[in-house]
């Protein structure tokens with residue numbers, strides 16, 4: 001019977017298997033000998049009724065069959081490796097496998113690996129073809145798709161609900177309540193990242209050449225500028241695309257464009273209207289004012305800058321950390337002439353998507369041509385979900401709501417990981433990955449764990465072995481969702497338990513999106529099974545009380561970390 005079961009396992013769906021397993025067990029019960037074969041050792045044989053003998057072995061077989069090939073993170077214990085570090089699920093075997101791979105590479109290349117983090121703006125989980133978008137969504141993404149197919153596609157990568165908080169979380173490994181940037185900085189708000197320790201600062205100490213290219217948006221004040229928080233060189237703009245252009249566009253702002261007084265008022269706001277260049281130890285130099293025609297060429301110029309950097313680094317005995325952040329596809333998209341009207345959709349956001357994909361291809365090509373592709377980790381992501389209120393100049397997500405919300409549409413983003421020769425091609429994982437993990441993972445790849453801060457709480461965890469081992473499992477048990485300073489939800493396994501959320505009812509907005517609702521605290525909570533209900537429309541908290549204890553404890557443990565390490569902003573509960 002074992003052989004028959006094995007054959008069924010290989011060829012049939014689970015439902016078919018259960019049916020066959022049940023009948024085999026029933027037959028065995030009647031025949032006698034078969035029952036003994038599936039009876040667990042030491043369990044007394046039940047022979048009083050046929051019904052009992054059928055059910056018991058069938059369940060035993062069922063348990064054997066559904067033993068997952070993947071790890072059930074929700075049942076795993078975590079280990080706190082330091083008081084100021086997020087607890088992890090330990091995986092000593094995959095850690096050892098990856099250490100072996102990395103040691104061999106270091107021997108081959110004579111230096112630590114390069115790291116390229118490619119952050120797109122407001123691009124949705126559903127936009128790349130490898131996530132179901134691409135050609136379907138009127139904007140094919142062959143380069144993203146290829147990296148995904150030949151690397152690792154993460155289906156549960158999490159950002160923060162908006163731009164600036166996510167970017168600061170990537171660079172500090174800390175949630176917004178700790179680094180203090182709870183929402184995007186606006187035209188007249190200079191403050192930002194100062195006082196934080198960035199991955200660029202740590203990697204610089206570890207011997208890396210560090211460079212930020214493109215959008216910054218983590219504060220314009222001098223102390224927060226990229227070249228003053230660890231980067232050797234910065235080439236891009238300090239704020240966000242719409243800040244530079246929307247008040248120049250008569251379609252959106254006739255009341256400003258055709259009013260000299262209001263135009264002067266905006267020009268008087270405390271933000272630099274130029275895109276800039278700066279080097280560590282130097283001052284910001286303006287390159288050009290970001291008018292609408294200039295805006296449409298920024299991504300192309302920034303790509304060229306990164307390509308040249310990659311080429312120049314080929315002969316260096318130092319590894320690099322390149323943080324390349326695109327302008328697109330944040331509203332308003334004014335596609336480059338080379339791409340305008342070139343997507344099947346022909347809409348500005350879609351034309352921008354095909355340019356972003358082309359740019360990724362240019363960076364990969366530069367790594368290939370200079371012999372660095374096998375010594376470079378590439379991580380492709382977005383800083384938050386699509387800005388639904390701006391539709392149709394916005395991205396696509398199959399999930400509920402969008403940017404500004406903690407619903408999945410706001411924070412679940414693409415996560416494509418590629419490293420030729422290191423990551424086994426064709427991997428797909430739903431293991432949890434918070435973009436904060438890029439901080440710890442980058443530092444681990446640099447072998448610079450000794451330089452991790454000890455005076456502040458770090459929410460990121462080292463996911464190197466998850467990303468790089470052939471069958472790597474995530475070392476993260478929970479993702480914590482914050483809606484600015486309100487604790488919103490926790491995800492563990494496929495379950496997500498809400499304590500608070502932003503409303504996204506049609507009546508609240510022109511288009512129902514994350515930026516238009518109000519924050520509501522749920523009296524008891526909501527619970528969604530993201531496997532069965534990825535759109536989060538069927539809360540069945542009251543039917544899933546068995547998980548509630550886990551989430552209440554996780555919430556209490558998480559909030560307790562703010563006792564020892566106070567947040568920069570007060571928590572609202």
Ligand SMILES: [Ca+2]
Pocket residue numbers: 121122162163330383384
């Ligand atoms: Ca964004």
